[in-house]
Amino acid sequence: MRARTNGKAGGRPGGMSRGGASIQDVAREAKVSIATVSRVVNQPTLVTEETSSRVRDAIKKLGYVPNAYAQGLSGRGGKVLGIVLPDIFGEFYSELLRGADGEARRLGYHLLVSSDAHDHGHPTRTENLAFGLIDGLALMMTEPNVELWRETLDAALPTVVLDAEVSEPGVDSVSVDNTEGTREATEHLLSTTPPDRCFFVGGPKENFDTKARAEVFCATLATAGRPCTEPQVSCGEYSVDWGRAWGRERQRGAGLKGCAVLAANDEIALGVMQAAQEAGLRVPEDLKIVGFDDTRLATLVRPSLSTVRVPLQDVGAAAVRLLVERVTDSEKPATRMKVGTKLVIRESSR
Amino acid sequence: MRARTNGKAGGRPGGMSRGGASIQDVAREAKVSIATVSRVVNQPTLVTEETSSRVRDAIKKLGYVPNAYAQGLSGRGGKVLGIVLPDIFGEFYSELLRGADGEARRLGYHLLVSSDAHDHGHPTRTENLAFGLIDGLALMMTEPNVELWRETLDAALPTVVLDAEVSEPGVDSVSVDNTEGTREATEHLLSTTPPDRCFFVGGPKENFDTKARAEVFCATLATAGRPCTEPQVSCGEYSVDWGRAWGRERQRGAGLKGCAVLAANDEIALGVMQAAQEAGLRVPEDLKIVGFDDTRLATLVRPSLSTVRVPLQDVGAAAVRLLVERVTDSEKPATRMKVGTKLVIRESSR
DNA sequence: GCGCGGCTTGAAAGCGTTTTCACGAGTTAT
DNA sequence: ATAACTCGTGAAAACGCTTTCAAGCCGCGC
Numbered sequence A, B: 001m002r003a004r005t006n007g008k009a010g011g012r013p014g015g016m017s018r019g020g021a022s023i024q025d026v027a028r029e030a031k032v033s034i035a036t037v038s039r040v041v042n043q044p045t046l047v048t049e050e051t052s053s054r055v056r057d058a059i060k061k062l063g064y065v066p067n068a069y070a071q072g073l074s075g076r077g078g079k080v081l082g083i084v085l086p087d088i089f090g091e092f093y094s095e096l097l098r099g100a101d102g103e104a105r106r107l108g109y110h111l112l113v114s115s116d117a118h119d120h121g122h123p124t125r126t127e128n129l130a131f132g133l134i135d136g137l138a139l140m141m142t143e144p145n146v147e148l149w150r151e152t153l154d155a156a157l158p159t160v161v162l163d164a165e166v167s168e169p170g171v172d173s174v175s176v177d178n179t180e181g182t183r184e185a186t187e188h189l190l191s192t193t194p195p196d197r198c199f200f201v202g203g204p205k206e207n208f209d210t211k212a213r214a215e216v217f218c219a220t221l222a223t224a225g226r227p228c229t230e231p232q233v234s235c236g237e238y239s240v241d242w243g244r245a246w247g248r249e250r251q252r253g254a255g256l257k258g259c260a261v262l263a264a265n266d267e268i269a270l271g272v273m274q275a276a277q278e279a280g281l282r283v284p285e286d287l288k289i290v291g292f293d294d295t296r297l298a299t300l301v302r303p304s305l306s307t308v309r310v311p312l313q314d315v316g317a318a319a320v321r322l323l324v325e326r327v328t329d330s331e332k333p334a335t336r337m338k339v340g341t342k343l344v345i346r347e348s349s350r
Numbered sequence C: 001g002c003g004c005g006g007c008t009t010g011a012a013a014g015c016g017t018t019t020t021c022a023c024g025a026g027t028t029a030t
Numbered sequence D: 001a002t003a004a005c006t007c008g009t010g011a012a013a014a015c016g017c018t019t020t021c022a023a024g025c026c027g028c029g030c
Helices: A023-030 A034-042 A049-062 A068-076 A090-106 A125-131 A146-154 A178-190 A208-223 A240-252 A266-278 A312-328 B023-030 B034-042 B049-062 B068-076 B090-106 B125-131 B146-154 B178-190 B208-223 B240-252 B266-278 B312-328
Strands: A080-084 A110-114 A136-140 A159-162 A171-176 A198-201 A259-263 A287-293 A306-309 A336-339 A342-344 B080-084 B110-114 B136-140 B159-162 B171-176 B198-201 B259-263 B287-293 B306-309 B336-339 B342-344
Touching: A023 A034, A023 A049, A034 A049, A068 B068, A080 A090, A080 A312, A090 A110, A090 A312, A090 B090, A090 B110, A110 B090, A136 A312, A159 A312, A171 A312, A178 A198, A178 A208, A178 A259, A178 A287, A178 A306, A178 A342, A198 A208, A198 A240, A198 A266, A240 A266, A259 A266, A266 A287, A312 A336, B023 B034, B023 B049, B034 B049, B080 B090, B080 B312, B090 B110, B090 B312, B136 B312, B159 B312, B171 B312, B178 B198, B178 B208, B178 B259, B178 B287, B178 B306, B178 B342, B198 B208, B198 B240, B198 B266, B240 B266, B259 B266, B266 B287, B312 B336
Parallel strands: A080 A110, A080 A136, A136 A159, A159 A171, A171 A336, A198 A259, A259 A287, A287 A306, B080 B110, B080 B136, B136 B159, B159 B171, B171 B336, B198 B259, B259 B287, B287 B306
Antiparallel strands: A110 B110, A306 A342, B306 B342
C-alpha cells in the first residue's frame, strides 16, 4: 500500500478516507491528555466540569467521533451484532428484522445483516471475516445443519439461534412454540369441516416449523378420531406459487370445495386462496383457509386471512436481547426461549 | 495494571470474550514472525511455499481468523457499508435491502443496516458511533433535510444518497426517474377515463417521489387539455390505511364509480381498492387503479394491481456498487444515477 | 505542622493488524 | 572473485482508543 497519511496534512491517500479528527487532535485542541478526552466521553464524572467543558467544545469544534475500530480493538467491543437469515426478503423476515433492529438500537448496538444463508445457513468465507467484527451472532436456522454448527461454535462467539432448538451449552435460542396455535387452528377448521377434508400445506419438508406444525396438525386430527392419511399433509416451499400449485392440483383432483386448509405460512395460504378463486370457489363459503405467521399480508388481502399469529418482531427483539445479555455476561446460563402462537380468526375461515 | 490476559493464560476479563487465536499465536505455532503470517494471508506470493504451508497449517490448527477491528485500525478498512433507511419494514424496503445485500456480498462487503431514520433521516448518536466503523454510507433521504446533510458531509464519509437528487460534489446518488412511468400510467388512465375523474393519491406531501409523481400527473393531464384542479391531487402517507381512508372519503362524497386513481405506491393503491370493494364497486369495471413501485404486493392481490415498476433491487444494488467504487477511489467524479420507471398493466386498470 | 486520603490529570501499556525498512543469503553480472 | 541484485524474513512503527498506575494538589484531622 502507498503513503498512509500520517498526520493531518495532505490529501488522503488512495482509497482511504475516513475523515475525522482523532482523540489526539481533540486533546491538543483542549490542551489536555488523550486520557482525559477519553474520560470525558466515557466516564464524565471523573473529570472536572471546567476541563470537561473545554474538551466538549473541542470535540464539537473538530467534529470528533471515536473510531469504532480502535474502540473495538482496545477491548470494549464494537457494539456490533451479526444477524444471518435465510433471506431478507418478504414480510416474514422484514418483520423479524424490524424487531431485531429496534431492540438493537435500544441497547446501543448495531446490526450487521446478512442473508448469506442461501446455502441453508452456511456462512461463506466473507461472513467469516465479519466474525472478528461482531460481538455476537444471531443465526436463523430453519433446517438442521451440523456443519455450520461446528464452525460457529469454533468461533467461540456468543450466539443465539433463531427458530431452532439446540442443546449446545452456552448457546441461547429463541424459537416458536407451534403447538398451541396449530392445535387451535386445526380445531377451528374441524369445527366446520370433517377431518378427512382437512389439509396441511407445508413449507420445505425439513423445515423445523413445518415439521412441528404438521405433527401437531396430525395429532389434533387423531384426537378428533381421524388419524390423518398420507395425502393430507404435503410439503413444498414457503411461497405463494407452491400454495397455488397445490390448490390447482387438488382442484383438478378431488376438488377443493368443502375442504379446509391449514397452510404453514401466509404466503402458501394466499396461493391456495388464489387457486380457489381461479376455480370460481368462494372463500370462506366453499373453502376454509388458515395461514400461519400473521404477516401483514393476512390483513391486506380480501377476504382477510385467518392465521396463526407468530410474534415475529418479538422473536427478533428477544434474540437481540438475549444476545446482548450473553455478550455482556458470557457465564450466563443458556436460555431457551419459546414464544407462543395463537389463532387469529378473520374472514377466510369464518 | 492487572493481568490483562497477555498470553493465552487465565480467564478472560469482564465481558470480553472474542475467542480466537491471534496472529501472534499463529506466528509462535509456525515459528515465524507475525509479519510473515500476515503476508501468507494477504500476499501469499511473497512467501516461500514451504513457510507458507507451515503457516497455513498453524492457521487451520488454531482456527485463526484475522481480527477485523485490528484490520480496520491498521488502515485496510473493515469492508463495512452502512445503510440507513426510513424503515426496514414492508416490501418496499425489503426489496431495496435485498438488492443492496446481494451486491454487497458480491463485492465482499458487509452491510450495517439501520432504520434509525424515524426522525426523517436524522442519524442518532448511536448511529454516529458506527460512522467510525463503516467505510461508506448509503443514505435514503425521502425528504429534504439539511441538518442531516451537514452532519454527513462533516463526517467526510463516502456517501451515496438514495432517492434524492443532490448537488454536493463527491456525493453520488441513485434516484428514481418518475417521469416516464408516471406519464405512461396517467395516459393509460386517461385512455378510459375523462381527465376530471382522474386522481392522484400521494404519500407524504414533502416526499420527493410523491412530489415528482404528482407533478408529472398534473402535467400529463394538462397536456390532455384539462389542467388538474386542486382536489385531484391529495397527499397523506405511504400506507394502506391512508389509501382506504381516501377511498372512503371520496366514496362518501362524489363517489368512486367511474373514476381512475393513480396511487403513489402499491399500498395506497391497495387501500383504495379495498375501499372500493367495501362499497360494492368492482375493480376495474367501476374504478381503475394503478399503483406504484411494483412490489410483490401488486401480484399478490386480486384483482392484480397495475402499477409502475420501480426496479428497487437495482436501486439497492446500484447504491452499493457506487459506494464501493467511491470507497476505493475517492477521486472519482460524482455519479448521478437515475433508474427508469415503466408501467405494468395488470387487472386493476384493464 | 505534618501526614494522609481524595480528587483530577497525565504517561504509558496494550489491543491485533498491516506495512515499511533493514538484513542476511543466494544469484547473477562483471 | 567481488559488486550488485533479488528474495525471504523479522523487527518495529503506526492505527486510535481504553485503562491502569502514578503523581500532583488540595484540605483535613491529629
